[in-house]
Amino acid sequence: MINPAWALVFALVAPVAGGLVAGIDRKITAHMQGRVGPSIFQPFYDVGKLFEKEQAVVNETQTFYAICYLVFMIFTGALFFAGGDLLLVIFALTLAQIFLVLGAFAANSPYSYVGAERELLQILAYEPMVILTAVGMFVATKSFNVSDIAASASPVILLLPGIFLGFLYVLTIKLRKSPFDISTSHHAHQEIVKGVTTEFSGPSLGLIEVTHWYEVVLLLGFVYLFFGFSPLIAALAVAVVYILEILVDNTNARVRWQLAVRSSWLIAAVVGLVNLAGLYVLSGGI
Amino acid sequence: MQLAQLLVFLILFPLITAVFVLFARKGLERGLIVKLSALAIGVITVGLLLMTVDKGALQVQGLPGEPVTLLMFVVEMLIAVFILYLGIVHRKWLVVALILIQSAMMLYFELVYAGSIEVASNLFIDEFSNIMALIIGIIGSLICVYSLGYMKFFHEQHPEVKDRQNVFFFMMFVFLAAMFGLVFSNNIIWVYFFWEVTTLCSFILIGYTKTEEATTNAFNALWMNLLGGVAFAGAILYLAVLGNGMLGLSDLLASGKVIALVPATLIGFAGLTKAAQMPFSSWLVGAMVAPTPVSALLHSSTMVKAGVYILVRLAPVFQATFTGYMLALVGALTFLIASGIAISQSNAKRVLAYSTIANLGLIVACAGIGTYEAIWAAVLLIVFHAISKSLLFLAVGTVEHRIRSRDIDDMTGLIIRMPKIAAMMVIGIAGMFLAPFGMLISKWAAIRAFIDAPYGFVFVIILAFGSAITVFFWAKWMGKILTVTTDSKNIEGEVDRHEWAVLTCLAGLSFITTFVFPVLSTKLLEPFLLANYGHVALLSQDNILIMMMMLVLLVILPASTLLPGRRHRHVSPYMGGRTTTQDMRFSGSLGIQKKTVLSNYYLTDYFGEAKLRVWGIWLCSALIGIMAVAAALREVLP
Numbered sequence: 001m002i003n004p005a006w007a008l009v010f011a012l013v014a015p016v017a018g019g020l021v022a023g024i025d026r027k028i029t030a031h032m033q034g035r036v037g038p039s040i041f042q043p044f045y046d047v048g049k050l051f052e053k054e055q056a057v058v059n060e061t062q063t064f065y066a067i068c069y070l071v072f073m074i075f076t077g078a079l080f081f082a083g084g085d086l087l088l089v090i091f092a093l094t095l096a097q098i099f100l101v102l103g104a105f106a107a108n109s110p111y112s113y114v115g116a117e118r119e120l121l122q123i124l125a126y127e128p129m130v131i132l133t134a135v136g137m138f139v140a141t142k143s144f145n146v147s148d149i150a151a152s153a154s155p156v157i158l159l160l161p162g163i164f165l166g167f168l169y170v171l172t173i174k175l176r177k178s179p180f181d182i183s184t185s186h187h188a189h190q191e192i193v194k195g196v197t198t199e200f201s202g203p204s205l206g207l208i209e210v211t212h213w214y215e216v217v218l219l220l221g222f223v224y225l226f227f228g229f230s231p232l233i234a235a236l237a238v239a240v241v242y243i244l245e246i247l248v249d250n251t252n253a254r255v256r257w258q259l260a261v262r263s264s265w266l267i268a269a270v271v272g273l274v275n276l277a278g279l280y281v282l283s284g285g286i
Numbered sequence: 287m288q289l290a291q292l293l294v295f296l297i298l299f300p301l302i303t304a305v306f307v308l309f310a311r312k313g314l315e316r317g318l319i320v321k322l323s324a325l326a327i328g329v330i331t332v333g334l335l336l337m338t339v340d341k342g343a344l345q346v347q348g349l350p351g352e353p354v355t356l357l358m359f360v361v362e363m364l365i366a367v368f369i370l371y372l373g374i375v376h377r378k379w380l381v382v383a384l385i386l387i388q389s390a391m392m393l394y395f396e397l398v399y400a401g402s403i404e405v406a407s408n409l410f411i412d413e414f415s416n417i418m419a420l421i422i423g424i425i426g427s428l429i430c431v432y433s434l435g436y437m438k439f440f441h442e443q444h445p446e447v448k449d450r451q452n453v454f455f456f457m458m459f460v461f462l463a464a465m466f467g468l469v470f471s472n473n474i475i476w477v478y479f480f481w482e483v484t485t486l487c488s489f490i491l492i493g494y495t496k497t498e499e500a501t502t503n504a505f506n507a508l509w510m511n512l513l514g515g516v517a518f519a520g521a522i523l524y525l526a527v528l529g530n531g532m533l534g535l536s537d538l539l540a541s542g543k544v545i546a547l548v549p550a551t552l553i554g555f556a557g558l559t560k561a562a563q564m565p566f567s568s569w570l571v572g573a574m575v576a577p578t579p580v581s582a583l584l585h586s587s588t589m590v591k592a593g594v595y596i597l598v599r600l601a602p603v604f605q606a607t608f609t610g611y612m613l614a615l616v617g618a619l620t621f622l623i624a625s626g627i628a629i630s631q632s633n634a635k636r637v638l639a640y641s642t643i644a645n646l647g648l649i650v651a652c653a654g655i656g657t658y659e660a661i662w663a664a665v666l667l668i669v670f671h672a673i674s675k676s677l678l679f680l681a682v683g684t685v686e687h688r689i690r691s692r693d694i695d696d697m698t699g700l701i702i703r704m705p706k707i708a709a710m711m712v713i714g715i716a717g718m719f720l721a722p723f724g725m726l727i728s729k730w731a732a733i734r735a736f737i738d739a740p741y742g743f744v745f746v747i748i749l750a751f752g753s754a755i756t757v758f759f760w761a762k763w764m765g766k767i768l769t770v771t772t773d774s775k776n777i778e779g780e781v782d783r784h785e786w787a788v789l790t791c792l793a794g795l796s797f798i799t800t801f802v803f804p805v806l807s808t809k810l811l812e813p814f815l816l817a818n819y820g821h822v823a824l825l826s827q828d829n830i831l832i833m834m835m836m837l838v839l840l841v842i843l844p845a846s847t848l849l850p851g852r853r854h855r856h857v858s859p860y861m862g863g864r865t866t867t868q869d870m871r872f873s874g875s876l877g878i879q880k881k882t883v884l885s886n887y888y889l890t891d892y893f894g895e896a897k898l899r900v901w902g903i904w905l906c907s908a909l910i911g912i913m914a915v916a917a918a919l920r921e922v923l924p
Contacts, residue, residue: 002828055854059770063854064847071839085829087730091721092836098720098761105765108699108772108870109859110882116765117887120758127754128747131733135746138737198860269747276743 003147007078010217014077018213019043021220025246032250043209050206058107058199065103066204070211072096077218083147086134093130093218097123100196100208107199115195118257119183125261126170129268132276136163137225139279146221150228157226157237162275164226166267168241173260174219176212177245179252180260290346292334293409296419297467300327304459308452317434320455324427327462331423335416339809342817343412345472345536351408358479359396363389365486369508378505384512391519399526400475405534410472413814417665417806418469418595421672424795426462426587428788432680433458433579435782439687440577447495454494458583461487465588469595474525474533474553478518481556481592485511488589491580492573503572510569514559521552539602539818543920550603551917553596554613555910561593561646564620564906567899570643574635578683581635585642586676591668594646597653598664602818605656609920611741612913614654616906618748620647623902625755629893632886634682634692637759638675641718644752645671645725651749652732655739658819663731665811666803670724673799674717677792681711684785688777694763695885699771704778708767710789715767717796719760722833722840724800727825729753755893762886769884773869800837804830 023040030037057063076092079085097119104116138144140159141152149156157164173180181187184195200208220238227234303323310316338344366389373382411419433455441449464487467480485508493504525533529545532538538546562570573584584590597613604610621644628640645667652664684707685700686692700708717723733749736742799806804825812822861882864872870882 002832056857057854058857058859059772060854061768061770061847064843068843071843072836075836075839079832084832085826087733088721088829088832091726091730094757095721095836098757098764101761102765102768106768106770107859108769108884109861110884111860111862113769113884117762120761121887123761124754124758127757128750131750131753132747135733135737135743135750139743144734193860193862265751268750272747272750273743276747280741280743 002082002084004082007082010077010081011074014074014214014217015210018210018215018217019047021216021242022213025242028243028246029250032246043213047206047209050209051203053202055202055204057201057204058109061106062103062200063204065099065106066200066207066211068099069096069103070207070214072099073211073214073218077214077221080146080218080221083145083150085144086137086146086149087131087144089146090130090134094123094127096211100211103200104196104198109199111193112196112198115183115198119196121257121261122173122180122183125180125257125264126173129166129170129264129272132268132272133163133167133222136160136272136275136279139276139283146225149225153229155229159279160226160275162271162278166271167222167226168244169267170264171219171223171241172245172248173264175216175245177249179248179255181254182257182260185254289338289344289411290349290409292330292337293346293411293466293470294349296327296330296334296423297463297470299323299330300459300463300466304456304463307455307459310452313438313451316452316455320430320434323459324431327423327427331419334411334419338411338416339413340813342813343410343536345407346409346411347407349408351405351473354408355400355473355475358476359392359400362392362479362482365482369486369489369512373505376501376505378509380509381505381512384509384516388512388516388519391516391523395519395523395526399523399531403526403531403533405473405475407534407536408473408476409470410536411470412817413810414598414665415469417669417810418591419466421587421591421669422462422465422469425672425676425792426465426583428791429579429583429587429676429680430455430458430462432582432683432785432788433577435784436577436579436680436683436687439782443687443690444495447497450494454491454577457487457491458579461491461583461588465592468592472535474522474535474538477535477596478515478522481518481560481596482515484560484589484592485515488573488584491584492576494576494580497575500575503569503575506572507569510559510566513566514556517552517559518556521549521556524549524552535599539600543603543607546600546603547607547609548917548921550600551609551914554600554604555914557593557597557600558613558616558650558910559593561590561597561650562643563593563616563647563650564623564643564899565903565910567620567624567643567902571636571639574633574639578635578679578686581638582676582679582683585638585679586672590642590646591672594649594653594664594668597650598661598668601653601656601661601664603656604654606740607920608916609913610654610656612654612909612916614651614745616909616913617647617650617652617654618745618752619905619909620644620902621651622647622748622752622755623898623905625752625759626893627895627898629755629759630888630890630895631759632694632888634686634694634697634763635679637694637763638678638682641756641759642671642675644756645675648729648732648749648752651745652735655735655742655745657735657739658815658821659731659735659738661819662807662811662815662822663728663735665814666724666728666731666807669806670717670728670796670799673792673795674714674723674725677710677717677789677796678714680785680789680792681707681714684781684789685711688779694766697763697766698884699769699774700767701769702771702774703776705776706778706786707781707789710793711767712764713793713796715760715764716840717800719756722800722836723796724803727800727803727833731825766886771870797837797841801834 022043027037073096080089104112224234227237369385464480464483471477489508559566624640624644631637649664652660736745866872874880
């Protein structure tokens with residue numbers, strides 16, 4: 001059931017793929033804003049430069065949390081691509097995310113502290129929908145294993161249209177895109193200093209960037225699962241979804257966290273209830 | 287009858303210890319008795335496990351039931367007179383009314399029906415009782431040992447409270463005896479007796495300090511639990527009158543839903559009060575005025591666990607009934623609402639209290655659903671919650687003595703100030719909400735169970751939201767502890783060795799149980815489920831392996847920081863360009879030096895206690911009402 005080879009492939013290929021996605025993201029964003037934009041390899045140059053810098057820290061524990069964040073993100077992604085249990089993937093993802101939050105708390109700095117609290121608010125906002133996504137997958141395919149879900153012949157997207165839309169909504173939070181880039185953002189102009197990453201610099205900031213690349217690949221893997229019945233459509237869907245996210249990112253200003261939490265919860269509750277109840281009725285539950 | 291002797295011994299031994307402790311003259315004597323008894327109780331519960339494992343449910347016959355039952359009745363009446371007296375002295379008329387009703391019911395039962403009722407086996411043991419006995423015997427006695435150190439400091443810090451430590455330890459051991467009795471009894475009258483004893487014990491322990499607040503809260507706990515007691519007595523009367531005197535738990539479970547549903551609902555109601563489910567949650571929050579080991583005992587191994595124990599026992603009756611779904615909904619809503627309230631609390635003990643209420647809610651939800659998967663999740667939740675919660679309470683108790691505050695915001699930088707205790711606390715918190723620790727495994731099992739149950743999606747959605755909320759309030763507490771405040775000094779000093787030993791044991795237990803839980807599952811839970819439901823629930827080998835890998839990673843990574851590493855250049859945190867000193871002071875306007883103070887988010891506008899509690903009380907009361915009507919209707923209509 002679990003295929004360690006794929007775990008290894010993920011660990012090696014994901015940072016390259018994730019970095020390229022970030023480069024393409026910047027290129028498309030630039031075009032949307034009427035600029036030429038940097039080369040699509042720019043993220044690699046940037047991160048490479050971070051690793052050349054001197055490591056300055058507020059205290060030594062920060063580096064430890066950054067490393068844990070990376071290690072558990074790789075673990076999570078490896079588990080996903082090896083075909084492991086989707087719920088376990090989600091729990092491992094939360095664990096990884098908590099390490100980033102703890103790193104921000106550990107610095108004892110006002111800006112990173114606010115960033116940490118806001119990161120927790122983001123988790124509060126997206127977690128229900130992410131769990132319901134896994135539950136929906138189980139109801140649609142009768143398995144929690146990513147390997148079974150991806151290989152399932154049933155058109156998951158047709159069974160879970162509501163849950164798919166709900167997932168897209170919180171995906172914006174997870175990708176740190178406007179309007180939900182509440183704890184930190186890729187854009188220089190709109191975050192509270194640098195939120196959760198304020199006190200990370202040099203190599204440890206580089207680690208966090210690489211971790212984000214891993215995470216993006218993992219999240220796009222989630223999108224793939226909705227279309228697992230046809231790899232071609234799935235690849236297309238992943239591309240369309242990401243371009244849509246870039247469009248949303250560039251056409252929206254950041255909202256307040258209250259709106260982010262409220263709207264994500266409302267959507268999770270409504271689509272979760274309607275979609276899961278619908279499936280329950282369809283399967284002859286009542 | 288070796289087994290019978292062992293079970294009776296486990297019930298009587300703490301009682302004898304209690305009497306000895308009551309009359310021990312010096313602190314030294316008391317310490318010795320408590321430690322030796324705790325060790326003995328722990329060893330015997332493990333011995334009992336080794337003796338009865340793989341043997342299934344064993345009924346103990348041939349005990350002299352009648353004289354014992356009579357003795358219990360006499361003790362019950364004495365307790366009633368005692369409570370009546372206190373109720374009148376303190377003018378708590380609700381308590382007086384409830385105890386009168388309850389005693390009248392039991393008196394009527396004793397005079398009219400008791401003579402004609404014969405229960406074949408009064409005691410029994412099965413895998414679930416074994417698990418409960420381990421929790422009571424190991425965690426309960428550890429808490430008693432911890433109290434030795436704690437109570438000494440407590441009376442040094444609170445000279446205004448009269449030193450009644452002998453009464454304190456007496457009640458603690460009586461509590462353990464009553465809990466053993468409760469989980470080993472098959473005779474429902476016996477269960478009821480031990481049930482009432484736990485109510486009395488908690489009442490006296492909550493009111494230990496005799497301050498006005500403590501007395502008020504103790505009576506608050508008393509009337510709610512007495513209300514449950516009235517329902518319990520109602521169940522006994524119902525069984526005597528309409529159930530042909532069927533007063534054995536095993537008979538009741540075997541009799542099917544037709545007869546059992548109404549009494550099970552009544553006992554279930556008693557379980558809800560004891561497990562502090564909404565609308566009865568306030569007694570457990572109020573119980574926080576007691577010394578911390580009492581809270582630890584009430585929350586982890588006794589009292590509230592008695593409530594969920596009886597609900598899980600009766601789960602086969604509730605399975606797939608409307609009443610069962612209503613019960614599950616009460617639990618699920620309590621889980622959601624209590625978790626939400628926990629966000630808004632800054633007092634560490636109140637956060638722990640609401641988290642307990644929430645987790646008990648989850649267990650109740652599982653019991654109400656009552657499928658084999660749900661029961662698997664429920665028992666796992668009981669086990670892991672007991673360990674993590676006792677660890678957390680005791681760690682908070684130790685910290686409280688040192689920093690003289692229970693406020694989470696005052697725990698900033700605890701990892702620098704009290705590194706060892708802070709590490710224990712972090713393990714406890716991680717055990718409550720992070721993979722791969724036990725509570726998360728249990729939540730995972732609960733999600734699986736809910737999906738497979740009819741109408742389960744409603745519960746899955748509630749669980750998804752509740753578990754996101756849980757992450758929020760635990761993580762922000764953890765962050766507070768792990769904040770590195772460079773200017774703080776280590777003030778840990780010499781932690782009392784009793785406290786330290788117990789904390790280490792509990793922290794070790796949270797790791798060990800996570801490692802050995804597959805064995806726990808195959809050796810104890812699966813036989814229990816197979817015997818009661820004909821199915822077993824299990825995790826796949828792959829998943830267990832992956833969780834073990836995560837656990838190993840979590841042990842290795844922090845250990846790696848101990849290796850000698852490169853020191854890095856240290857800089858001050860970013861303060862918007864202001865000059866800041868190393869201890870985070872900056873010059874404000876007019877050149878005044880100010881210290882940066884960081885506080886957690888409590889979101890009181892959204893998760894405030896006042897607002898959410900009202901919702902919880904009304905919603906859950908309504909559900910309990912519907913539950914009762916549904917059970918009664920099923921009785922009337924064929």
